[in-house]
Amino acid sequence: MATTNDLKNGIVLNLDGNLWSVVEFQHVKPGKGGAFVRTKLKNVLSGKVVDKTFNAGTKVETANVDKRDMEYLYNDGSDFVFMDGDTYDQINIPAETVGDAAKYMLENTKAVVATHDGAPLYVELPASVELVVKHTDPGLQGDRSTGGTKPAELETGAQIQVPLFINTGDKLKVDTRDGSYLGRVNS
Numbered sequence: 001m002a003t004t005n006d007l008k009n010g011i012v013l014n015l016d017g018n019l020w021s022v023v024e025f026q027h028v029k030p031g032k033g034g035a036f037v038r039t040k041l042k043n044v045l046s047g048k049v050v051d052k053t054f055n056a057g058t059k060v061e062t063a064n065v066d067k068r069d070m071e072y073l074y075n076d077g078s079d080f081v082f083m084d085g086d087t088y089d090q091i092n093i094p095a096e097t098v099g100d101a102a103k104y105m106l107e108n109t110k111a112v113v114a115t116h117d118g119a120p121l122y123v124e125l126p127a128s129v130e131l132v133v134k135h136t137d138p139g140l141q142g143d144r145s146t147g148g149t150k151p152a153e154l155e156t157g158a159q160i161q162v163p164l165f166i167n168t169g170d171k172l173k174v175d176t177r178d179g180s181y182l183g184r185v186n187s
Contacts, residue, residue, distance in 0.1 A: 139164030
């Protein structure tokens, strides 16, 4: 248990049986009436964001979320298998929990796995990953000056937009949050 005075970004609360991560919070002391805390909470499982206001000093239940560095090993049907590098424990995480991160994971990719009471909550990849272009159409001569983009398929199967000068076999740096092209990596 904690009070609203202990709130900080990233802390996970257990409200009505759901886990909510504090995205932002603000202590407000109006001229009249009691102080309160205005928060923006994100549902850990669904990703839904809501605004919630608490009276100052209200007790809130915090959830014990364990974040560990793990390594993605392989895909086992509908599950992704991760291994804890310290204990060598393996954990199966359903595809729904992995979500969009699956589009940017190769075997042996390092990730942070968050669990609550042993149940996996989400998988957090580094901000960017390096992946090879599996296929993209060649850019047309004369198109290079426009700064246009074309679709490319990465080695993980993800489709992203890349500049026209990118070729099949190029290694790219890709933003894992939105799938945007960040640059070419010289191998």
